[in-house]
Amino acid sequence: MTDRKTQLAxxxxxxxxxxxxxCAAAGRGRDEVTLIVVTKxxxxxxxxxxxxxxxxxVAENKDQDAAPKAAECSDLxxxxxxxxxxxxxxxxxxxxxxxxVQSVDRSRLVTALSKEAARVGRxxxxxxxxxxxxxxxxxxERGGVGPxxxxxxxxxxxxxxxxxxxxxxxxxxxxxxxxxRRRAAFERLMDLSTHLRRAHPAANMVSAGMSAxxxxxxxxxxxxxxxxxxxxxxxxxxx
Ligand SMILES: *Cc1c(COP(=O)(O)O)cnc(C)c1O
Numbered sequence: 001m002t003d004r005k006t007q008l009a010x011x012x013x014x015x016x017x018x019x020x021x022x023c024a025a026a027g028r029g030r031d032e033v034t035l036i037v038v039t040k041x042x043x044x045x046x047x048x049x050x051x052x053x054x055x056x057x058v059a060e061n062k063d064q065d066a067a068p069k070a071a072e073c074s075d076l077x078x079x080x081x082x083x084x085x086x087x088x089x090x091x092x093x094x095x096x097x098x099x100x101v102q103s104v105d106r107s108r109l110v111t112a113l114s115k116e117a118a119r120v121g122r123x124x125x126x127x128x129x130x131x132x133x134x135x136x137x138x139x140x141e142r143g144g145v146g147p148x149x150x151x152x153x154x155x156x157x158x159x160x161x162x163x164x165x166x167x168x169x170x171x172x173x174x175x176x177x178x179x180x181r182r183r184a185a186f187e188r189l190m191d192l193s194t195h196l197r198r199a200h201p202a203a204n205m206v207s208a209g210m211s212a213x214x215x216x217x218x219x220x221x222x223x224x225x226x227x228x229x230x231x232x233x234x235x236x237x238x239x
Contacts (some may be wrong), residue, residue, distance in 0.1 A: 001204070005049050011231045012037075012053055015214075019225065022218035023176055032173060033218055036081055036207070038228030041235045044072040044159065051076040059083045059102070061211040063090040070097035083226060085143040087195050088112040100125035102169040102226075105145045109116055110156050110163065116161025126157045132185050133176030142171065146193055147185070151199070158200055167223070168203030172213055183216040190221045192220055 001009070015035065023030045036057040038045050042177060047058055056077065060066030061084025070080055074097075080238045091112040094101065104110060117124045131144030150168070151230060157165040164184040170189045172178070178185035186208045193206045209217025211230035218225065229235065 002049075004046070006048065006054070007233075008049050009053055011233075012050075012055070015227055015230050018230075019218060022215045023216075026219050026221075028221075029219070034224045036224055036226045037231050038083065038210075038226050039069070039232065040228065042232050043068045046232060049076070051078055057081060057224075061085075064094050064103065067093050067097065078199045081226075090117050095120060095122060095124060095212045098124060100166060102127040102129065103129045103143050104153065104157065105129045105131070105143050106109070107153065107156055110153065110160055113159035114162050119148060119162075123162060123164055125166040125205075126163045127167050127205060128153050128157070128165075129234075130168055130170045130189060132178045133173040134172060144170065150192060150196060152202055153195055154159075154196055154203065158203075161209065164202050165203045167203045167207070168196060169205075169207035170235045171210070172208075173196075182213045183220060186213075186222060193221075237239065 006185045019035060020030050023033055034057060036059045037055050039051055040180060055081045056075045059081035062208055068085045079099045080097050081102055082094050083102045086094060086103055086109060088108060095116040101124055113124055128150050129144040131146055134146035137213055157163050168189060172182040172185050189208055196203055205224055207223045207224040207226060208222040209225040211227050213226040214227060
């Protein structure tokens, strides 16, 4: 193995141990949690190695980096998640490679995604990104809609050609009532998911937890964790 492959394999094994331990502690089966490796800022060669090591889900947050990487890796059996703030002028590009967009937070974006997905004949999974520090249905700076805005967006996604409503996503908030209370934040997301599933039973994905807090997310019921740093290393630049 190359040095990089040895390193990524060791990091992946550690993350796998953490997920398995968190599942065991919560009385959950390991198969209830899917690892998504966030490959943003890292090269396509790393994505290829991760695929060789058995990773099946990767995530990116900037179209200008993700589009060429996804093209270089189009031969690999990967599910691509888009987790960054998405401008409508990037939708056309993102829909070419993204299987799931986790950062759906406004109706204009839903309309643009639907139009493009239908045009190219793809089905794009959508998670509503919830901003737990924006209680009034307003959008938050880092993206996301307040809890009060979930229902309307979810109904719109569910009614939009080319789109599939998959569930909810959040990033633990840095401000507001949940700042520094990650477990409470993820519990709130789970409650919102329970409510969402009454109207949309198939929308059962709950994407929460990153390198620093995946245990808290798995403990309360997250179905997908998004892990970057713990697998690939500290990112060379902000992203
Ligand atoms: C970068 C990123 C992650 C991964 O964060 P790490 O702390 O590196 O594990 C997860 N989710 C989103 C939305 C991200 O942008």
